[in-house]
Amino acid sequence: MLALLRFAAILAVAGGAVVIGLMVWPVGREPAAIALTGDVNRGAYLARASGCIACHTDITGGGAPLAGGAPLETAFGVFYPPNLTTDPDHGIGAWTVEDFAKAVRQGISPYGEPYFPTFTYPFYANFSDQEIADLWTAFQTVPPVPAPSPAHDVPFPVNQRWGLKLWRAVFLTRPETDPVDGRSTAWNRGRELVRGAAHCGACHTPRNLAGARSRAAAFAGNENLPGGGNAPSLLTADLRAKGWTVENLAFALRTGVMPDGDAFGGSMGEVVQGGTAFLTDADLTAMATYLLDSERPTP
Structure with a gap:
């Protein structure tokens, strides 16, 4: 019995170490500085093509553009698309263009936390620096809305973002968007x-x-x-x-x-x-x- 208790204790300690390791394990990479001049019209067009307005605007609820979207009810809980206006407290007004690039292309917040994959960042990984600059310039024209979007309503353990690091390691792939030779x-x-x-x-x-x-x-x-x-x-x-x-x-x-x-x-x-x-x-x-x-x- 004593041996079993010791073995259980070892497993508990090992499991705890793994969890702590995942919690502190950094993900993503720091993007290079982006000094390109963005084009607001190209950025607005790409934002439309990418579904930013459709997802981050609560159309049925009469919400302001990009101030936060309607709830997404999934098998894992309810997710709320966040405020993407220029408000510095509740939106992205305090971000840098590099913060924005990391969020859009890698799904990592300015604080180093992985975003839930309800955000479709896996499809944006191949956006060029120019496209990021264009998007960023367009987003700078969005009036600030000083209101937070609701917090995600997801149960344990889904609400533990460190677990997304494992999810990303297993399932995250780059989109296949490069041109194919011989095609129009x-x-x-x-x-x-x-x-x-x-x-x-x-x-x-x-x-x-x-x-x-x-x-x-x-x-x-x-x-x-x-x-x-x-x-x-x-x-x-x-x-x-x-x-x-x-x-x-x-x-x-x-x-x-x-x-x-x-x-x-x-x-x-x-x-x-x-x-x-x-x-x-x-x-x-x-x-x-x-x-x-x-x-x-x-x-």
């Missing part, structure tokens, strides 16, 4: 948007028990979206079987109107309203071109 400019632009900024796979890919995207089923659809919604398959064969063409898909991303005359509802309606409706015809056509390519590699 439109196809590569569509790939960049679909797999990067527009983060289509965040909703249209099923998740495993840890909340990570199932790479083997990329774009195969998701029946368990936050709030109980679902996202259909974006696999080319499935899209074509439902009558989607490059033309009507680009039109739907602009207007929200589907080929049968019905309109997107739920979260996809919000994506159009706050994001894709503002994209150029060329970019919408590029996204549709990529998605409807029967030779598109998936995942």
